[in-house]
Amino acid sequence: MDLTPGTETAAVIPGPATAYQDDIARYWDQEARPVNLRLGDVDGLYHHHYGIGDVEVDALGAAGDSEREKKVVAELHRLESAQADLLLDNLGQIPRDSMLVDAGCGRGGSMVMAHQRFGCRVEGLTLSAKQAEFANQRVRQLGFEKYVRSQVCNMLDMPFETGQAAASWNNESSMYVDLHDLFAEHARVLAVGGRYVTITGCWNPVYGQPSKWVSQINAHFECNIHSRREYLRAMADNRLVPNAVIDLTEATLPYWELRATSSLVTGIEEAFLSSYKDGSFQYLLIAADRV
Ligand SMILES: C[S@@+](CC[C@H](N)C(=O)[O-])C[C@H]1O[C@@H](n2cnc3c(N)ncnc32)[C@H](O)[C@@H]1O
Numbered sequence: 001m002d003l004t005p006g007t008e009t010a011a012v013i014p015g016p017a018t019a020y021q022d023d024i025a026r027y028w029d030q031e032a033r034p035v036n037l038r039l040g041d042v043d044g045l046y047h048h049h050y051g052i053g054d055v056e057v058d059a060l061g062a063a064g065d066s067e068r069e070k071k072v073v074a075e076l077h078r079l080e081s082a083q084a085d086l087l088l089d090n091l092g093q094i095p096r097d098s099m100l101v102d103a104g105c106g107r108g109g110s111m112v113m114a115h116q117r118f119g120c121r122v123e124g125l126t127l128s129a130k131q132a133e134f135a136n137q138r139v140r141q142l143g144f145e146k147y148v149r150s151q152v153c154n155m156l157d158m159p160f161e162t163g164q165a166a167a168s169w170n171n172e173s174s175m176y177v178d179l180h181d182l183f184a185e186h187a188r189v190l191a192v193g194g195r196y197v198t199i200t201g202c203w204n205p206v207y208g209q210p211s212k213w214v215s216q217i218n219a220h221f222e223c224n225i226h227s228r229r230e231y232l233r234a235m236a237d238n239r240l241v242p243n244a245v246i247d248l249t250e251a252t253l254p255y256w257e258l259r260a261t262s263s264l265v266t267g268i269e270e271a272f273l274s275s276y277k278d279g280s281f282q283y284l285l286i287a288a289d290r291v
Contacts, residue, residue, distance in 0.1 A: 006190040009044050013125070014159065015152055015154065016096065016127050016154060016213075021127055021176075024127050024176055025128050025129070027105075027128075028126065028127060028130070028132075028223075029128045029131075031131040032266075033266060035259070035265075035266055036048055036107070036266065039076055039176070039264075040077070040109065041283065042073060044141075045107040045112060045113065045248055046106070046109045046134070046135075047080045047083075047107070047110070049083055049110075049199070050079075050083065050172070050255055050283070051078075051079025051080040051083055051252065052083045052086065052248050052255065053079050053251060053254065053255075054077075054254055055255075056075065056227070056255045060094035062078070064067070064110050067261070071104075072258060073198075073262075075258065076255065076258060076259055078277075079254070079258075080255070081109070082250075083171075083199065083248075084109060084171065085113070086246075086285065087110065087169060087171055087285065088114055088117055088118075090168070090244060091118075091169070091197060091287075094166055094167060095166070097120065098121070098165075098166035099120065099123060099160075099164055099165050099166060100122045100165060100168065100169075101119060101122075101123050101158065101160065101165045101167075101169070102114070102124040102125070102168075103168060103169065103173060103186070104156035104171070104174070105126050105129050105135060105150055105173075106126060106135075106171075106173075108131075108136075108148070110143065110284065111139075111148050112144065112148060113133065114145075115148045119147075121147050122204050123149055123160065124145065125150070125152075125154075125155045126150060126151075126153075127153075128145040128152070132150040132152050133149060136149065136150050138276040139197075140152070146268060155173070155177070155182065155185065157185070158188075158189050159286060160189045162189065163188075163189070163192065164189055164191070165191065166194050167194055168186050168194070168200045168235060169196065169198060170199040170200065171198075171199050172199060172201070174198050175223040175225045176223050176224070179230055180234045181230060183196075183238035183240055185283050187239045188214075190205060191290065192288070192291065193290065195290070196287070196288045196289075197285065197287045197288075198286050199284070199285045200226075200283075201272075201281055201283055202226055202227055202228045202231060202283075202284055203225055203226070203227045203280060203281055204227070204279055204282050205228060207279060207280040210225065211275055211278065211280035211281065212213075213271040213272075213274050213280060213281060214271075214280060215225050216268070217268060217271050217275070217287070231284070231286055235286070235288050239290055240289070241242070241288055241291050242288045243259075243287055243289055244285065244286070244287040245284065246284065246286075247283075248285055249276050249284075253273070253276060253277075256269055256272050256273050256276070260273065
């Protein structure tokens with residue numbers, strides 16, 4: 001299918017369905033934090049997620065280096081792109097004639113990376129018209145508009161046919177919805193044998209209940225972080241069988257430690273660092289097969 005505007009049949013695009021989703025659409029329409037935009041400016045891949053991997057200390061320059069701030073921004077961006085690369089690694093083999101779904105696609109960084117890697121069509125969904133517009137503009141600049149598209153749409157009601165997608169994912173976007181509803185919809189659009197991947201923060205049931213730090217993160221982002229147990233149960237109930245569960249908590253700490261010392265702090269750094277360190281919160285990748 002050619003995604004060039006005007007060549008596709010006009011679709012009715014379902015927008016926000018609830019008052020909460022309206023609030024989330026507004027939140028992301030207004031979001032313009034330097035920690036997202038300045039990092040994206042490094043190479044034109046705009047992410048709204050966190051980073052993984054060790055910081056290359058030499059890349060930061062010495063203390064007092066006049067370019068240090070710029071180097072910190074570039075390093076934080078390298079770590080957030082490494083996160084998206086790991087998600088794509090876990091999609092498995094994707095033929096060029098496939099269709100992929102990025103549910104909760106933000107400004108489209110992961111979609112562009114997916115197209116660059118697999119050469120296939122990538123459909124993104126976001127509640128925010130500003131984000132969809134931003135992602136589509138960036139895609140046009142890159143000349144990928146025949147393959148990559150972002151739409152304003154509720155990911156609980158995707159505009160795709162049953163079994164149409166070879167793979168789908170949520171990159172830090174599953175904490176805005178009920179997981180049973182979300183996984184039922186992924187299971188519907190995925191082909192049997194297709195792959196689903198999520199990277200997400202989740203609270204640790206071993207801790208007992210969401211900690212004060214997790215509550216702080218929920219309030220900051222207006223979201224509802226689920227427990228690790230909820231993810232695994234909701235997948236099991238919706239024909240998604242995990243083949244990899246990777247604990248990325250240790251791997252994300254260097255990103256947060258570097259960010260906490262930069263000029264890009266937003267005030268939520270302490271909550272992430274404390275909850276990861278006290279064990280009440282975990283950063284997980286779960287890859288599952290649609291059976
Ligand atoms: C933290 S951002 C992550 C963006 C992107 N996945 C990334 O990695 O850069 C959360 C995204 O989830 C989207 N979102 C939240 N609830 C949604 C829903 N019900 N349907 C579609 N998108 C949703 C928001 O619009 C936003 O784009």
